[in-house]
Amino acid sequence: MKRSYFALPYTVWMAILIFAPMLLILFYAFTDESAAGGVVFTLTNIIEAFDPLFTGVLLRSVWLAFVATAICLLLGYPVAYMLARSKSKNVTSLLVLFILPMWMNFLLRTYAWLVLLDNNGLLNSLFALLGLDKVQLLYNQNAVVLGMVYNFLPFMVLPIHSVLVKIDKYQIEAAEDLGADSLTVFRKVIFPLSVPGVITGIMMVFVPAITTFAISRLLGGSQFMLFGDLIENQFIFVQNWHFGSALSLIMLVLVLVSLALTNKFDKAEDGGRLW
């Protein structure tokens, strides 16, 4: 028996459970139930998805994911940099400390902020001790962004760190020997070399941030809808699967396009890639 046949069970599995479901999304997105009970081809789902009502939600999701990604980058880059350049013996344990929360269920991590930000929660009791008024901390955009940053920060630190530790230290020394001060070394040598890691980090934060529905539901409440919530709603409550599929298709295209753009950016370097 030829060894390539070993992949046969997987190929069948893949065709049925990976490939066919994707085709079904396409099928549902471009069809609707006709009055007679049959299925008709239509573009109305896609057109309806571009209604300002829904593009508004999409834009808000993109914006919040963008803000969360930017904050993660600003907070995470220095962490990755310090860990990568540290000569301390404990640096591995420190790195593990930074990625450990990633291994805890993200719903529990989100719930932790629910506890902190609640109207009768710890932060508001602290405010009361200081003689301040109660502040509504939950159920707004800030709470959602905070939840995203908290959940996804390790995803930014990790890829940047793994690129930074691989930088050839002689390149840095060469720049220093040629008279560059530390800021110039960073600007002209270290940062450009770390760009692949930065891009991977951005994708690893941006994609989950733009697709989440649990974080926005728990910290943003039911009034505050993101694109992920919109899709979940269409499937679970409204049960309009044709429209839900159209929305999913738009999200999928958005994510795949950004992934393709990223791949274009770091073709040369494999350091920040996942595989």
Place this chain on the structure above:
Amino acid sequence: MVKRVLKGSYLALILLFMYLPILILVVFSFNDGKSMANWSGFTLHWYADLFSDRMILNSLWVTLSVAVISALAATVIGTFAAIGLHSMRKTPKAIITNISYLPVANPDLVTGISLMLLFVFFGISRGYVTLVLAHITFNLPYVIFSVLPKLKQTNNQTYEAALDLGATPGEALRKVVIPEIMPGIISGFILAFTLSLDDFVVSFFTQQNVQNLSITIYSLARKGINPKINALSTLMFVTVLLLLIIVNRRASKEEARMKGRNGRRNGVRAFSGEKAAQKG
């Protein structure tokens, strides 16, 4: 000197941001009284409540059993797939590898919805079986991509030598190839197991009445603060901590053994990166 202090305090501040919320959950899991702001005395009764809560225990069982079954199945199917792929010609190999990337690149939400559409389209009622099928599906690529690099490192001549010495292809596979790629198979299994344990989004869409732990936590948290979740968080955090220490030990032991061979990555770091790709 000033720089070092600044650096240290920045790292400490970020660590505080990451651990303080978890720490507060842990502390208040021992709080007598429902408040998450006022300490009213030490108690273990939330833990007692937790262990007598039928729904939580049941979802714990679902989570663990689905993780074991789906990780085992994905490891077996995925390992064979990797061996098959490794000896395939370029074009079919490229096609299958690229489709395998789909669940990795896809947002969880889309994977979950597409599987739900599949089950509904074929009139399969969504329950335990569909949950397991879905988990095997998203685990498979991770197993394949853990085993494939190991196969690339193996020397095909040892396999041929075994055949020349009279081993049947089955024996050669069992006694030569599989032992050589074992580290990759084990990594794939552990990765699949943890991904399955942690999954929320795909599970949410691929079952209707079989809640796993993530779904239970979600539905409880939506109703607001519940000290039982604190107790659960504490237990899960301790479990994760212990598991990670064990995995870390294993990885560093193996690293010491494998020193000198190229293509070897830091075990923990590789795991976390791969895990990260799946999250959201």
